[in-house]
Amino acid sequence: xxxxxxxxxxxxxxxxxxxxxxxxxxxxxxxxxxxxxxxxxxxxxxxxxxxxxxxxxxxxxxxxxxxxxxxxxxxxxxxxxxxxxxxxxxxxxxxxxxxxxxxxxxxxxxxxxxxxxxxxxxxxxxxxxxxxxxxxxxxxxxxxxxxxxxxxxxxxxxxxxxxxxxxxxxxxxxxxxxxxxxxxxxxxxxxxxxxxxxxxxxxxxxxxxxxxxxxxxxxxxxxxxxxxxxxxxxxxxxxxxxxxxxxxxxxxxxxxxxxxxxxxxxxxxxxxxxxxxxxxxxxxxxxxxxxxxxxxxxxxxxxxxxxxxxxxxxxxxxxxxxxxxxxxxxxxxxxxxxxxxxxxxxxxxxxxxxxxxxxxxxxxxxxxxxxxxxxx
Amino acid sequence: xxxxxxxxxxxxxxxxxxxxxxxxxxxxxxxxxxxxxxxxxxxxxxxxxxxxxxxxxxxxxxxxxxxxxxxxxxxxxxxxxxxxxxxxxxxxxxxxxxxxxxxxxxxxxxxxxxxxxxxxxxxxxxxxxxxxxxxxxxxxxxxxxxxxxxxxxxxxxxxxxxxxxxxxxxxxxxxxxxxxxxxxxxxxxxxxxxxxxxxxxxxxxxxxxxxxxxxxxxxxxxxxxxxxxxxxxxxxxxxxxxxxxxxxxxxxxxxxxxxxxxxxxxxxxxxxxxxxxxxxxxxxxxxxxxxxxxxxxxxxxxxxxxxxxxxxxxxxxxxxxxxxxxxxxxxxxxxxxxxxxxxxxxxxxxxxxxxxxxxxxxxxxxxxxxxxxxxx
Numbered sequence: 001x002x003x004x005x006x007x008x009x010x011x012x013x014x015x016x017x018x019x020x021x022x023x024x025x026x027x028x029x030x031x032x033x034x035x036x037x038x039x040x041x042x043x044x045x046x047x048x049x050x051x052x053x054x055x056x057x058x059x060x061x062x063x064x065x066x067x068x069x070x071x072x073x074x075x076x077x078x079x080x081x082x083x084x085x086x087x088x089x090x091x092x093x094x095x096x097x098x099x100x101x102x103x104x105x106x107x108x109x110x111x112x113x114x115x116x117x118x119x120x121x122x123x124x125x126x127x128x129x130x131x132x133x134x135x136x137x138x139x140x141x142x143x144x145x146x147x148x149x150x151x152x153x154x155x156x157x158x159x160x161x162x163x164x165x166x167x168x169x170x171x172x173x174x175x176x177x178x179x180x181x182x183x184x185x186x187x188x189x190x191x192x193x194x195x196x197x198x199x200x201x202x203x204x205x206x207x208x209x210x211x212x213x214x215x216x217x218x219x220x221x222x223x224x225x226x227x228x229x230x231x232x233x234x235x236x237x238x239x240x241x242x243x244x245x246x247x248x249x250x251x252x253x254x255x256x257x258x259x260x261x262x263x264x265x266x267x268x269x270x271x272x273x274x275x276x277x278x279x280x281x282x283x284x285x286x287x288x289x290x291x292x293x294x295x296x297x298x299x300x301x302x303x304x305x306x307x308x309x310x311x312x313x314x315x316x317x318x319x320x321x322x323x324x325x326x327x328x329x330x331x332x333x334x335x336x337x338x339x340x341x342x343x344x345x346x347x348x349x350x351x352x353x354x355x356x357x358x359x360x361x362x363x364x365x366x367x368x369x370x371x372x373x374x375x376x
Numbered sequence: 377x378x379x380x381x382x383x384x385x386x387x388x389x390x391x392x393x394x395x396x397x398x399x400x401x402x403x404x405x406x407x408x409x410x411x412x413x414x415x416x417x418x419x420x421x422x423x424x425x426x427x428x429x430x431x432x433x434x435x436x437x438x439x440x441x442x443x444x445x446x447x448x449x450x451x452x453x454x455x456x457x458x459x460x461x462x463x464x465x466x467x468x469x470x471x472x473x474x475x476x477x478x479x480x481x482x483x484x485x486x487x488x489x490x491x492x493x494x495x496x497x498x499x500x501x502x503x504x505x506x507x508x509x510x511x512x513x514x515x516x517x518x519x520x521x522x523x524x525x526x527x528x529x530x531x532x533x534x535x536x537x538x539x540x541x542x543x544x545x546x547x548x549x550x551x552x553x554x555x556x557x558x559x560x561x562x563x564x565x566x567x568x569x570x571x572x573x574x575x576x577x578x579x580x581x582x583x584x585x586x587x588x589x590x591x592x593x594x595x596x597x598x599x600x601x602x603x604x605x606x607x608x609x610x611x612x613x614x615x616x617x618x619x620x621x622x623x624x625x626x627x628x629x630x631x632x633x634x635x636x637x638x639x640x641x642x643x644x645x646x647x648x649x650x651x652x653x654x655x656x657x658x659x660x661x662x663x664x665x666x667x668x669x670x671x672x673x674x675x676x677x678x679x680x681x682x683x684x685x686x687x688x689x690x691x692x693x694x695x696x697x698x699x700x701x702x703x704x705x706x707x708x709x710x711x712x713x714x715x716x717x718x719x720x721x722x723x724x725x726x727x728x729x730x731x732x733x734x735x736x737x738x739x740x741x742x743x744x745x746x747x748x749x750x751x752x
Binding site: 063137180183184185217232233234235236238239242243245246247248276279280281282283285286287289290293294310313314316317 | 513556593608609610614618619621623624652655656657658659661663665686692693
């Protein structure tokens with residue numbers, strides 16, 4: 001087993017070792033994770049010596065967050081990073097299409113220049129790959145979705161080379177489109193999927209598996225004979241946020257409150273997963289309310305119950321529809337434990353692999369590497 | 377078949393005849409329905425002549441709305457009505473428990489006096505029944521829930537006689553509690569259930585049926601051998617409101633927009649019901665988003681699709697879990713058509729009865745009559 005990846009039998013210990021990692025774009029947590037923000041200075045200096053010809057920039061442009069990373073091309077090590085709240089939804093607000101395009105280009109040019117200046121480099125020297133909402137209808141330049149089957153070596157990817165910057169500091173970005181099926185769409189996760197299957201130890205699974213990418217809009221990608229053939233989206237993270245803030249359930253849950261973590265939180269989460277089985281969400285959710293009314297859990301633990309209901313619905317559906325295919329969970333440190341717990345409870349455990357959280361955080365960087373090698 | 381009630385084979389024509397009716401408390405539509413606000417003046421005068429000894433007041437106190445009706449005791453005809461936005465959640469906001477109790481009493485005393493003054497009556501002369509959130513923990517005086525089995529003749533109801541008003545204008549209100557099971561709770565619908573089974577033509581169904589009361593929190597009451605033995609709550613109406621206003625889906629739906637009504641809306645609703653089958657809501661909801669992205673429906677019709685997903689989840693669950701019991705739908709004019717359509721699509725049609733919308737609107741009044749006869 002390669003470093004940073006764990007098979008199901010070991011996830012419970014490995015998740016602790018892998019518990020640092022950053023956060024996936026779009027999961028609402030925009031705090032920089034200090035531990036992976038920069039390498040220690042001496043190794044950065046060594047890396048920089050060869051960077052001019054051997055680096056690229058990886059940009060993950062979500063709805064609510066912007067993330068740019070300087071990456072060593074040979075092994076996709078992240079050498080430096082910038083994050084900001086300039087997500088696509090933020091930039092698109094109250095702007096005409098022309099103003100919006102200018103705003104996207106301006107933000108990218110500014111951030112690229114700022115990040116590269118730290119290393120004595122310029123935009124002209126370092127290629128940039130951009131995935132996520134920048135290629136959407138509210139983005140920088142709209143690109144059509146690629147279709148399915150979408151081969152996981154990247155040959156079906158749709159991308160455009162777009163110039164940016166001002167005279168004297170011009171660069172080109174490889175803007176990557178998403179994928180769609182008849183009923184579903186994703187943008188950004190295509191890079192993560194390419195990154196996942198670029199790793200030699202996982203390549204063999206491309207014959208038959210389901211890759212789970214939790215987040216605001218959790219994605220389950222069905223992969224057969226080397227291609228993504230279908231995927232499903234669950235609004236798990238967004239439902240948690242919207243219901244906790246705006247529904248009647250806000251009186252019954254405190255996501256950061258007492259009992260949200262630890263044994264109490266874990267038991268409440270387990271009860272939520274059990275409650276979601278064989279019940280439509282609209283009914284299971286009302287149990288969050290009666291838990292509060294009947295003082296069954298503290299508000300913190302009840303937030304864990306709500307999380308269990310939502311992640312449980314996803315897990316039970318995967319169990320019912322996933323057949324016997326292996327399942328790979330690629331989650332950040334915060335989501336890895338609850339998803340693995342729910343998958344275990346739903347009976348997926350025997351065919352489950354869990355990617356280390358730090359490795360999951362690097363998937364889009366690795367995918368950008370694949371795309372730049374192929375198309376850049 | 378009694379006037380105002382329709383069996384399944386006729387609902388499609390009857391719903392048009394019954395299409396006026398008011399709105400159920402708590403469904404978010406607080407506009408008075410002019411047609412049932414008052415009887416024409418001459419018949420009101422005739423009714424008033426005998427009212428002093430033969431009237432009662434029926435108060436339905438929801439989370440967001442207050443509704444008080446003057447009712448002829450002999451046949452539960454509504455003779456006059458007052459509505460306001462003084463719901464329990466509104467009154468409870470930023471008040472201590474003592475201030476809250478005072479606020480509830482003040483609102484009731486004021487509205488009772490105002491309504492009775494129109495008819496030359498005083499609070500001392502007319503009994504008042506109050507159901508809904510007034511007996512909850514954020515209400516006037518908290519009453520414990522009644523348990524199940526809860527007999528539909530009202531003998532298991534829990535109520536308290538509470539004085540209100542000032543010297544010279546004092547009255548007493550019969551404050552009614554809700555019902556709970558191990559996991560579920562309701563307040564207000566117990567009066568509707570008592571009202572339903574007080575009607576001779578429906579009494580026979582108390583042996584075995586499921587009564588569906590759609591609304592913000594839709595209730596399905598399981599009735600066996602003359603008693604409510606269980607019930608389930610679906611947050612259908614609230615999810616529609618919260619997701620339309622606060623989630624990413626708000627960009628894809630316009631509840632009052634083009635295509636929301638008529639044949640386009642009906643087809644989109646049907647597609648939503650089909651989409652909800654065998655899919656967790658968190659996944660089906662994302663189709664609302666891709667419908668928008670792929671320009672599959674106008675935003676108005678897409679709101680009908682969202683409604684179809686949510687009501688469809690309820691209908692499919694009822695179909696899967698309701699066994700072979702007869703189902704009675706008691707919905708206001710706005711919800712009757714979509715619920716009947718979804719129930720038909722889910723295969724419940726052969727065992728479905730639909731109560732007329734105007735009759736459904738009177739159920740709590742009739743239930744209050746039962747309770748005053750028994751306990752008042």
